[in-house]
Structures are given as C-alpha cells and as structure tokens.
Amino acid sequence: MIRLNKPVKLLEWGEGTNTLNQIWMEIGQGSIRSARQKDGLTTLVVEMPGPFEKKNKRDDAIKIAQPGEGMTARSQAWGEVAMGKLRSVEPAGGRSLVHIEIPTAAKIGKARAT
Numbered sequence: 001m002i003r004l005n006k007p008v009k010l011l012e013w014g015e016g017t018n019t020l021n022q023i024w025m026e027i028g029q030g031s032i033r034s035a036r037q038k039d040g041l042t043t044l045v046v047e048m049p050g051p052f053e054k055k056n057k058r059d060d061a062i063k064i065a066q067p068g069e070g071m072t073a074r075s076q077a078w079g080e081v082a083m084g085k086l087r088s089v090e091p092a093g094g095r096s097l098v099h100i101e102i103p104t105a106a107k108i109g110k111a112r113a114t
Contacts, residue, residue, distance in 0.1 A: 001107045002081050003066055004032050008046055009078055010098065011063040015056040024063055027054060033097065035108050042102040044084070052089045052096035060086040062100050082106055 007029055014023030030048035037043075044064070062084050070077030084102040091097075 001069075001109050002032070002035065002042075002044070002064070003069075004035060004108065004110050006066045006068065007031055008081075009065045010046065010048075010100075011065060012054055012056055013059045013061050015058075025055070027062075028052065030098070037106070037108070040103075040105065042082075042084075042106040042108070043087075044082075044100045044102065046098045046100065047092075048096045048098060050094070050096065051091070052098055054086065062086050062098075064100070 008031065009029045010027045011024040012027050014025045017023045028048045028050075030046045033045045033047045035042065035044050046064075063080055064082040064084065065078040066081050067076055067078050069079030069081050082102050083104075084100040087099040087101050089096055089098050
C-alpha cells in the first residue's frame with residue numbers, strides 16, 4: 001500500500017545491470033504531493049528537494065519505497081510499495097516534481113506517518 005503521509009525513496013535500475021546482477025540505485029527522497037487513479041492507471045507526483053538527475057537514461061523504470069513497509073512486522077526498513085515508469089520531471093522553485101505512472105493496480109491510503 002502506498003501511504004500518502006510517509007516519505008518516499010525513488011530508486012532506478014542501475015546502468016549496465018541485467019537480471020543476473022540486479023542493482024537498484026537510490027535517486028533521492030521526497031514526499032508524495034498528489035496521487036490520481038483513473039482507469040486502472042495510478043499517477044503519482046513526488047516532490048523532491050533540489051534537482052532530479054537520472055543516471056541511467058536508457059531505462060525509465062522507477063521503484064518507489066517507503067519506511068515501515070519492509071518484510072518484517074513493525075520494521076522501519078524501507079520496503080518497495082510500487083514500480084512505475086518515469087513520465088516527466090518539472091523544476092519548481094529549487095525543487096523537482098517527478099511524475100510517475102504505475103500501470104498496475106495500486107492501493108493508496110492516508111495512514112499517519114510514524
């Protein structure tokens with residue numbers, strides 16, 4: 001479940017990796033500014049401080065992780081909550097607005113931040 005009130009960490013597929021040596025590299029952290037669902041497609045807008053720079057230009061896959069969503073109960077480890085595609089990046093007054101489309105079903109909740 002994607003929690004709107006928790007911070008998010010964005011990860012990208014490492015450049016030069018394949019399925020035998022998977023490496024997901026952190027791009028940055030931010031917060032979810034808005035989330036929309038329409039016809040099974042979820043669109044997230046993530047606000048990140050500073051500029052957004054993606055190292056692997058050939059792959060637009062983005063993994064979204066949040067704290068407390070790890071595999072262990074009551075863990076504060078960062079866990080994957082969604083996989084999506086990078087659609088666009090907008091600079092906004094020293095910050096970046098990252099638009100991500102999630103093509104699969106995604107559950108969105110408003111749980112309080114812990």
